[in-house]
Amino acid sequence: MTNSLKESTATSTVTTPSDREIHIERIFNAPRDRVWRAFTDPKLVAQWWGRGNKLVIERMEVERGGHWRFVEHSPDGVHGFEGRYREVTPPERLVHTFEWDGMPGYVIVETATFEDLGDGRTKVVNNSLFYTSEERDGFLSSGMEQGLNQSYAALDRLLMELD
Amino acid sequence: MSILNHMVQYSPKVDMTFAALSDPTRRGILTRLGRGDASITDLAGRFDMTLTGMKKHVQVLENAGLVTTEKVGRVRSARLGPRRLEDESAWIATYQQMLNARLNRLEDFLERTKGAP
Numbered sequence A: 001m002t003n004s005l006k007e008s009t010a011t012s013t014v015t016t017p018s019d020r021e022i023h024i025e026r027i028f029n030a031p032r033d034r035v036w037r038a039f040t041d042p043k044l045v046a047q048w049w050g051r052g053n054k055l056v057i058e059r060m061e062v063e064r065g066g067h068w069r070f071v072e073h074s075p076d077g078v079h080g081f082e083g084r085y086r087e088v089t090p091p092e093r094l095v096h097t098f099e100w101d102g103m104p105g106y107v108i109v110e111t112a113t114f115e116d117l118g119d120g121r122t123k124v125v126n127n128s129l130f131y132t133s134e135e136r137d138g139f140l141s142s143g144m145e146q147g148l149n150q151s152y153a154a155l156d157r158l159l160m161e162l163d
Numbered sequence B: 001m002s003i004l005n006h007m008v009q010y011s012p013k014v015d016m017t018f019a020a021l022s023d024p025t026r027r028g029i030l031t032r033l034g035r036g037d038a039s040i041t042d043l044a045g046r047f048d049m050t051l052t053g054m055k056k057h058v059q060v061l062e063n064a065g066l067v068t069t070e071k072v073g074r075v076r077s078a079r080l081g082p083r084r085l086e087d088e089s090a091w092i093a094t095y096q097q098m099l100n101a102r103l104n105r106l107e108d109f110l111e112r113t114k115g116a117p
Helices: A002-010 A032-040 A133-162 B002-007 B012-021 B024-034 B040-046 B051-063 B087-112
Strands: A013-018 A021-028 A054-060 A067-074 A077-089 A093-100 A107-116 A122-131 B067-072 B075-080
Touching: A021 B087, A032 A093, A032 A107, A032 A122, A032 B087, A077 A107, A077 B012, A122 B087, B012 B024, B012 B051, B012 B087, B024 B040, B024 B051, B024 B067, B024 B075, B024 B087, B040 B051, B040 B075, B051 B067
Parallel strands: none
Antiparallel strands: A013 A021, A021 A122, A054 A067, A067 A077, A077 A093, A093 A107, A107 A122, B067 B075
């Protein structure tokens, strides 16, 4: 068992393609179906996601658009995490957003792909993309502002008609 | 036994950073210190807070390694700590540590339940 742990660790790689992106590849000594279930079955998620802390799964709707909300009880306090599933393609690909209550508005898009290595092992490729304030600001100054102005113009017209 | 050790393993440093970052005032302090050092008195004034209240916030940030303080004469000044992370990059670094801790736990879990249906 110790050997397999070492082997798995040795095949783990972490890269940061940009300072807004974290890319982790890791090989787990388990078949793909089990790894998929470990990510999508609340009873299994509760046993590892909390890093050893108590984890309360308040919501977990594993379907496109479904919500998830986990609350971790760590020695330093209670931390809530939540998001929405964007893509659920068993047993290959899972995409969801991730937000921590402590940093509201800082959305991370997590994409996990599961690759069957054919020898009872599974490669998990996890990519985390951060949408930060700078990017949101960029978004605001581009198309969104225009869209917002159009909405306000429409609201103005509506209010005029109400007069 | 080794698995049991893994089970109780978590990163206290990650949790301290979480605790430090979870407060908007403390994130504001980090952003302010990112622009330059400041005395505790300056910070208290800027954030409209008592000196005692500000000292507590700075202490939490100092414990997490995000801020260091130094007393020169009668003035205690604060600067970004050895980890030199401002709020956003501190969050990204904390997230990365947490993600790694989660995947370690997943590895332990899959080993522990090997052969289960």
